[in-house]
Each structure stands twice: as structure tokens, then as C-alpha cells.
Amino acid sequence: xxxxxxxxxxxxxxxxxxxxxxxxxxxxxxxxxxxxxxxxxxxxxxxxxxxxxxxxxxxxxxxxxxxxxxxxxxxxxxxxxxxxxxxxxxxxxxxxxxxxxxxxxxxxxxxxxxxxxxxxxxxxxxxxxxxxxxxxxxxxxxxxxxxxxxxxxxxxxxxxxxxxxxxxxxxxxxxxxxxxxxxxxxxxxxxxxxxxxxxxxxxxxxxxxxxxxxxxxxxxxxxxxxxxxxxxxxxxxxxxxxxxxxxxxxxxxxxxxxxxxxxxxxxxxxxxxxxxxxxxxxxxxxxxxxxxxxxxxxxxxxxxxxxxxxxxxxxxxxxxxx
Numbered sequence: 083x084x085x086x087x088x089x090x091x092x093x094x095x096x097x098x099x100x101x102x103x104x105x106x107x108x109x110x111x112x113x114x115x116x117x118x119x120x121x122x123x124x125x126x127x128x129x130x131x132x133x134x135x136x137x138x139x140x141x142x143x144x145x146x147x148x149x150x151x152x153x154x155x156x157x158x159x160x161x162x163x164x165x166x167x168x169x170x171x172x173x174x175x176x177x178x179x180x181x182x183x184x185x186x187x188x189x190x191x192x193x194x195x196x197x198x199x200x201x202x203x204x205x206x207x208x209x210x211x212x213x214x215x216x217x218x219x220x221x222x223x224x225x226x227x228x229x230x231x232x233x234x235x236x237x238x239x240x241x242x243x244x245x246x247x248x249x250x251x252x253x254x255x256x257x258x259x260x261x262x263x264x265x266x267x268x269x270x271x272x273x274x275x276x277x278x279x280x281x282x283x284x285x286x287x288x289x290x291x292x293x294x295x296x297x298x299x300x301x302x303x304x305x306x307x308x309x310x311x312x313x314x315x316x317x318x319x320x321x322x323x324x325x326x327x328x329x330x331x332x333x334x335x336x337x338x339x340x341x342x343x344x345x346x347x348x349x350x351x352x353x354x355x356x357x358x359x360x361x362x363x364x365x366x367x368x369x370x371x372x373x374x375x376x377x378x379x380x381x382x383x384x385x386x387x388x389x390x391x392x393x394x395x396x397x398x399x400x401x402x403x404x
Contacts, residue, residue, distance in 0.1 A: 109140045110166045111332070112157050114150030114174065120285060120366055124330055125169045127362040128199055131353035136346075149237075150174045151186070151403065158192045162335040164342035167196060172329045173241045176385035180393040181239030182403040189386065193333040195378040196343050197350040200368040202328045203303035204245055205284045205313075206233075207296045211275040217253075217299050217319040220279070224255040232258040233279040234268040239401065241328060242281035244389070245302065247396050249281075252321050272296060283328075284309070285367040302326050309367045326388070329371070331378060343375055 111129055115121045122144060129140040145153040153168060154175075160166035175189045187193075206217075214220035224231035233250075235242035238261045250257040260277060262268045265286050271277045273295055280287070284301055288309050291298045300316045301307055304325050316324040332350060334343060351372040353359060363370050373381060393400070 107139050108165060109136065109138045110143050110160075111140065111169050112143045112145055112153045112160075112166060113169050114145055114147070114153030116146045117144050120283070120368075121169065121171060121330065123366065124200060124363070124368070127359050128169070128350070128353055131356040131359050132349060134356075135349040135352040148404070149178075151178075154187050157333065157335060158187050160335050162194075162337035162339075164334060164338055164346060167332045167334055167346070168193070169199070169330065169332055171202070172331065172382075172385055175331075175333070176382060177239075177241055177244070177389045178403075179386060180389045181244075181398070181400055183400045184403050186403070189382060192336050194336055194338045194343055195375050195382060196332040196334050197347045197354075197375065198329045198331040198371050198373040198378055198381070199350065199354055200330050200363050201303075201371045202330065202368055203284045203301050203307060204242060204281060204326070204328070205287050205298050205301045206246070206249060206279060206281055207272075207287045207291065207298045208279045209272045209275055209277065209296060210294070212278050212297075214299070215297065217314075217316075217321075220299055221253045221255055224253075224257060224278075228256055230278055231256060232260055232277055233281055234260050234262055234272065234277045235281050236264060236268070237261050239398070241326075242283075244392050244396065244398075245324065245326070246279070246281040247398075248324055248392060249316075249321065251396070252324060269295075288367055307367065308364075329373075329381065330368070331373075347372070347375055 111125045113122050113125045125142045129142055133140050145156050150170060157166055157168035178185060208214060208220060212223060214223050233246040235246055243259060246259060268280055272280050284307060287298050290296045298310060298313050300314055300319050302316050302325055306315060354370045354372040360370050
């Protein structure tokens, strides 16, 4: 588990003086996952820096449940005054609409994009019992061992599920998808030789790879990860259409005034550039990134279209949100 500092963020020196951001005492960052996880740590590291760049008190509020959707609904219902922000991975806002029916929110209608804060990449890793060192060798092994060709993901309709299915389709192989509730159970079966492969956030695979417990074949970013410079990307492995990164971003309720959104993005941009934040993100294999509201909105629309196309290409049948 990632170590984190427990804190309630106190007011710091204001970067905006008597600006709109400094007029309200408290800024809430709502996270849809438990304390100690990656999204929570990102929120707290960012909040530490935001106390300086906004001059405000900042708290991180964990609202885990329903795959992150409880936090989404809490922010949707919050007053649009710039005092409440949702920190979320992109899949909840851009993939869920293609994976789930009856979502209680509309990504485009209910939220105002404020800023991305970092980018994450996924990876395809295999168990050490699979005698492959390259993507080509793994594809050949799957064809020779169709009954053993399988991959795990943290759930049906998740980004790793879709990515694994895309890899199999592009490679012309059959891989059984095995959904799990979380990474710990997946690792037990991967290490035990019961699952051949694992599609996951790179941050979950770096240390086990270094420890010799799994082998990472490819990552899904456009460029190689600084954490694993010897591991090729899917583009280098011959699958350019599979290159994709996941953003972590901050969104406000839809009616939040544009000047407040712009001022908050400026504060976030400075916070993301802080050395402490860059160091913390690097330790989690995340790339700092503060995309401005207009470009962030365009990215969201493009990602919605991308995942809708992926779902159609895979003939994925959406299930009801629970």
C-alpha cells in the first residue's frame, strides 16, 4: 500500500490575495475511493500544494462506493460556487457511459472541467510461468496454448478489460477475460500460475516486475515510461491504435462560473508544478499534467467517443449501474 501523510490542510500564504479563490475559507476535494489508494494520495499531495497557491483551507473528503460514482453524485449536487471539486480518474467519466446503463450523471451536462492533474499509463504483464519475453512471443504462446490464454482485470467494463480485449482482437488471438474485485487477488493467481496475464495501471506492476514476480511486455502510453525504459510501448510492438493514457482530473458542478474555474485552474497549474508534487507523482509512476479547461473539455469529448467506439467494436453489452 502506498504510504501517505494524514492531514487536514490549513491555510497558507495566498497567491491570489483577495481574489475570488481566497474569499471562501474551505475548498473540498471529493474522492470516490478509500484513504491510502492512488487517487486519495494524489488528492492529498495536490491539496498540500493548493493551500499555498490558493491561500485557502483544503480538505480531502473520501466517499468510496459504487466504483467511484458516489463521489461523482456528491459533487454533482454541490453548490456551483467553486468550493467543491471532484478528483477522478478518467474512466469514471468517459468509459462508464459506454459500459453502464442508467448512470445517474451526465459527464458533459453535469460538470465543468477545471484541470487535469496527471496522466497514468496501463501495462500488459504476464506471470513468470509464461515463457515469453516479448509481445510477439506472448501472442505465439497464446495461439499454441489457447486453453491457458487468459487475462485478469479489476472488473468487467473497466479500462483494463477493454484494453485486454482490444489487444486480443488486434493480435488475432483468443484470451479469456477473468474479472476480479481488486489487484491483490489478481496477483495471487498470477503468481500461482492460474492466470496468464494482467492488464493494469503501470503503478501496480512496476515493483512486482522489479522483484521478478511478473514480466511487463508493453505499456500503453505514446512513449516509454521513465520507470521502465526498457519496456516497449504498444505502438513499438506494432499496435499503434491501442495507445491510450488515463488522466486524473478535477471537475466542478456544471454551473460554476467560468472566472472561478479559470482562477482555480491557474492555482492547480502552479500546484502541479511544485517539486513536492512532481516527486510524489513520480513515485506513483504518474506524469504531472495540468490541461486547461477548454482543452480538458475537448479531451473528455474525445475520450467519450473513443470508448464508445471501442465498446461497439467489441460488441460489448452494457450492464445496469448498481
